[in-house]
Amino acid sequence: MSVEIVQADALAQLAAATSEAALRELEVALLGKKGAITELTKMIATAPPAERGPLGKAINGAKAAVTQALEARRSALVEGAIAAELADRRFDVTLPGRSPSTGSYHPVSLVQERLEDIFVAMGFRVLDFYEVEDDFHNFEALNIPKNHPARDMQDTFWTTDGLVMRTHTSPGQIRAMRSIAPPFRAVFPGKVFRNEAIDASHEHTFHQLEGLMVDREVSVANLISTLRIMLSQVMEREVTIRLRPGYFPFVEPGFECDMQCLICGGGGCRVCKHSGWVETLGCGLVHPNVLRHAGLNPEEWQAWAFGIGLSRLVMMRYGIDDIRHVMGGDLRFLQQFV
C-alpha cells in the first residue's frame, strides 16, 4: 500500500472521529506499536536501496501530517465538548443535596461542653461525681443536719437503703475539697433529682453545673466577676447580672443570681414574668461548717460556689418551652441540635 493512500485514509478517519475516546483508539491504531503508520516503516527494509531515502522521507512526512491532524482534531473535540458543557442550560443546581446521614448532640451536652470549655480556659478542672449519694454528702456535710427545714425545700428521692438521689451537685463540693489539695478551682456537671410531679416547667430529673473556687482569700466580688464571664460566654453576648439574698444552708452569705432578660432586654415580657430578670443560679461564699466538714480550716481557706441549672440554661438558650422534651428522647426534638 502506498504511503499516500495510508496517509489519506488515516486523515479521513481522524476527520470522522467524533469523540475523545474514539480519537484515543485511533491514535493507537495509527501511531501505536502496530499502527498503520508505524507498519509503513517496515516497507523501508524491503525497498530497493535507492528508494529507501525518499520512502523514509515520505513516511516521516505522513507521520508528521497524521500526528498534526490528530492533535488538531483532539483540540477541536475538547473545545467542542467544553463549549457544549458550558452551553448546557439543563443542569439543575436546585436539586436537594445528598448528605451522609448526620446525627445530633443532646442540647444539654452542647451547653455543658461549652461551659466546661469556658471554665477549663479559666483554669478550672472538670470533675464528675456519683448520682446516688449518702446523706452525709448530700445534706449533713452541707450544713443541712437532720430535721433542718431546708430538707423540705428539696423533695428528696430516698432509696430503700437510706441513700439519696443527689438533690443538687453540691455534694461534689465536699468530695472535691476532700480529694484535692487547695487552692483549686473546679466545675462538676451532672444529673440531679427532685421528687416532684412533672409538667412543662418541672422535671424530677434535671441537670446542674456546680462551680467551686477554694483559695486563701476569695470574695463576693470575685464570684460576681466569674459569673458574669460565664454567662456572657455561654449566651455569646454581654449580660447584666444582679445578686440578691438567697438562702442555701451551705453558703453564707448566699445569693440568687438573676440575669437581665435577654428576650426583652429588661423591659419585661412573658418569659421573665414581666420582671425584666430571669433567675439563673444560686451561689455564695461556702459556709465555714461546710469547709470544716470537707477537712479545711475556715481560718485558713475560703471558698465560693455556685450551682447553675443546665436544663434551664438550655431552655433559655434554645427557646425550649417544655422541659419534658429534655429527657423525652423524641428524635424530632433531638435532631434539631448539631
Added chain:
Amino acid sequence: MKISWNWLSRHVDTAGLDPREVGRLFTLKVAELDGIHPRGHGLERVRVVRVEAVERHTDKLSKVRIFDGEAHHELVCGAPNAPSALGRFAVWVPPGTTLPDGKRIELAVVRGIESDGMLASKGELGLLGSGPAAGGDEHGARAADDNDGIWILDGVSPGPLYSVVPDLRDTIFEVDNKAITHRPDLWGHRGVAREVGCLVRRPLKALAHQSADGTRGAFPTAEGPKVTVEDAELCPRYLCAVFGGVRVERSPLWLETLLEAVGQRPRSNVVDLTNFVMLDLGNPIHAFDAREVRGRHIVVRRARDEAMKTLDGVERRLASDMLVIADPERPLAVAGVMGGENSEIAPHTEEVLLEAATFSADSVRKTASRLGLRTDASARFEKALDPHLAEDAARLFAHLLQATVPGAHAATRLVDHFPAPPPRHVVPLEPAVVSKRLGLAVALETITDTLSRLGCTIAGLGSGHLEVEVPSWRATRDLRLPEDLIEEVGRIIGYAEIPPVAPLVAVSAPELPKDKLQERRVRRFLTLGSGMSETLSYAFDWRPMLERLGAPTAGRVLMQHPISADLDGLRRDLVPNLLHQAEKNARQTDTIRLYEVGRVFHPEAGQLPRQPRRVGVLISEPAEDATASWRTLRGVLEGLLAALHAPPARWVPLAAEDPARPWLHPTRGAELYVGSALAGVASLLHPRAARALELRRPAAVAELDLDVLLAHGEAPVRHAPLPRFPAVPYDLAFEVSRVIPTASVAAAIREGARAGAALVREVTWLSSFVLDDERRSDAYHLVFRADDRSLTTEEVSAHTAAIVAHLQEALGATLRG
C-alpha cells in the same frame, strides 16, 4: 405568704412610699417576692346598699329591692344566699359599671323584670385573688358562711363602698416561702415591716397593745389555769389565760378585710383574732373553749398511745414523740400543729382559754410531717420562733379581744411558764473581714449603722473587734456566725454596690480529665461519624418496659417513695430506656439511631451502689437482613473503639440466654473483650423481645462500659512509616462449611501464610454467599508486601498455595475457580 400593704402600715409609716418600689427593694435586699398585686381597686362606682325586700321570682332567681342611701332600685339576683341578705347590707354594682375583670354591668331585663344593676360577690369584685390560702386553714373543712354568694355586710350604712370599707384598696406582696425558711422573724407582718423600716429608714411603731398608760393588753391578778409542762425542751415557753364575757359572732369589718386581703377566710371574732395575731406577729396562738378544759388544768406532755380528732375532722393516731396539749383526761391539741374538735370554739362559747406558746421547731416539724398535716401554725413554729414573741401575742390578743368584742375581758392573770429564757447571743465581728469577704471597702460606721437598724446592739467599738448582740427575733437559728453578719451588712448596702473583680490566681495547666475527654470522643464519633442522635433518659427504669421484656425488677436500687410505681428503681442497664424511647419514636419514623452516655446503678450492700459510666447504642432501621443489621452495629462499635484509641476488641459469641438481660439474642450477639477485660455486649434484639415491642424495624443494641475502656483501652496513636515497596493484591474465594465463623477463616488465612505470614499485610473479607444448606463461598482480598524489596509473582504464588493448602487442611475449605 401574703403580706398586705395596709397591714404593714399598722407597723411602719408608709406614707409617701410606692409599694412597687418597696417590693423591688425587698426582693433585692431581703427575700424574693413572687408577685406584687393590687387588690380592691377600680370599684369607685360600687355602693353598699340596704336590702329591703327579697322575693322569690323563680326557683333560682330572687327579685330584690335595695336602698343605696339616696334612691331605691329593683334588680334580679341569682345568688343562693340572696334571701339571707334581707334587712342587711349588700354590695351593689350600678348599671354602666365595668368591673376589674372587664365585665360590664348594664341595665337588663331578666325574666320580664327590669334589673337595675347587680349585687356582687367578693369574687366578682376581684377581692378573692387567687382564692383562700391553701392547706393551712384549720377551719377550712367546716366553713359555711355568707360569702358563698353575694357579699353581705352587717352593722354599716349605705354609701360608696370605699367609704364603708376604707381599707379595701390594698397592695399584696406574695413572699416566696422558700426564701424565708431561715427567717423566723419574717412570718408575720411585724417582721416584714421591721425590714421595710430598715430599708427606708423609718422606725417601727409601737405594738397595738403597748399603750403609754400600760392599760392595754393587761391582765387581772385572779388565779389562772394550772399549767404543767412535762417536757420543757419541746415547749420552752407556755402562756395562757382565761377570757370571759365572750360572745362569738362575726368579726368587725376591718378585721375581715385584712384577713381576706391575705387570703384567710373570716370565721368568727375569736378565731379571726387568733389568726390575726399569728399573721401580725408570726407567733401562732390557739383558743380553747375554756369549759372543755377539764379542771382548768393544761398539761403539756408527750402523747401516749392515744388518738384525737383534729379540727379538720380527721381522727389522728398520735405517737409518743409528739407533743400534745391536754387536760388531765384527754389531749386537746397537737402542740403547734392543730387544735382538737373536743375543745373547739363554738357559737355558744362564752369563756376562752388562750394559749400562746413556743414549741420546739424540730418536734413540730417532725410531728406535722408524720401526720401529713402542714398548717400555718406548724410552718411558723418549725422555723424556731423567738420565745419573747409569745408574750406579745398573748397581750395583743387580750387587747384586741377587749377592743372588738363588747363585754369580753381577761378573767385571770397571764400564766407564764418560761423556766429558761435563752441567754443573750453575742457574735464577734472583725470589721476588716467584712470588706475582705464582700470585696468592697465598707466603712466601720456603715457596718455599725446597718446592724443597729436591724436591731443589733454593738459593743467593742474602740477595740477593732466588735461584739454584736443579736436581737432575740434573729437569735434562735438565724444569726450565729460572723459570716451571717457579713451577709446582713452586704444585703442592706446592696450587692449591686459590689464591683466585679476577677480573682488573682496562679496560672495552672488546663485540664480536661480523661473521663470527660473520653465522653467527648464517644459523642463526637457517634454523632458526627455514625449519624446517631444523642439522647438522655432517666436514671430510673421504666418498669413496664422491664416487664414487657421479661427482665427482672429485683436487684435494683429501689426508691422509698417513687414518683410513680412505673419509676420505682434505678436502671441496671441503659438498653431498656433506649428501647422505651425507640418505641415512642417508631410511631413517627422507621430510622432510629440513638445513643446515651450515662450511669447505671448496681446495689452494693452497706455502701453506695456501683455507678459505672456506660454508652448505650440502639439502631432500628431498614436492613436487608439480620446480618446487615449486625454488621451495621458492629461497624459502629469498631469505629467507636478506634475513635477511643482502644485496641480492637475480641468478639466472643454469646453462648446462652441471659435471664438478667432478656433483650440479648443468645445466638446473634457477642461480648466484647478489650485485652482481658469484658468491656461490653452487642446483640440483635432477642426475637421474644422484638415481638413484645412495637418497633417497625429490627433492632440492634449494645452497651459498653466506659470505665473499663478507660482502664484497659487507650493505645497511644503512633505514626507508621509509609511503605517504600509496592503491594501485590491477590483475591481468593473458598468454599467452606456454613458453621465456620468468618473470623476463623480470616485467622486461618493469616496462619496459612506460615513462613510468609509477615508479608500478608491485609486480609479483607469481601463477601459471602450461600451455596447450599451446608456450604458457602467466602471471597477475600489479600495484600502482600515486603519492607525491603519488591515481591515477585513467584513468591506471592508460593505463599498463596500454602494458604490454600492450610485452609483445606484446617477447615476443609476448597479453593473456588
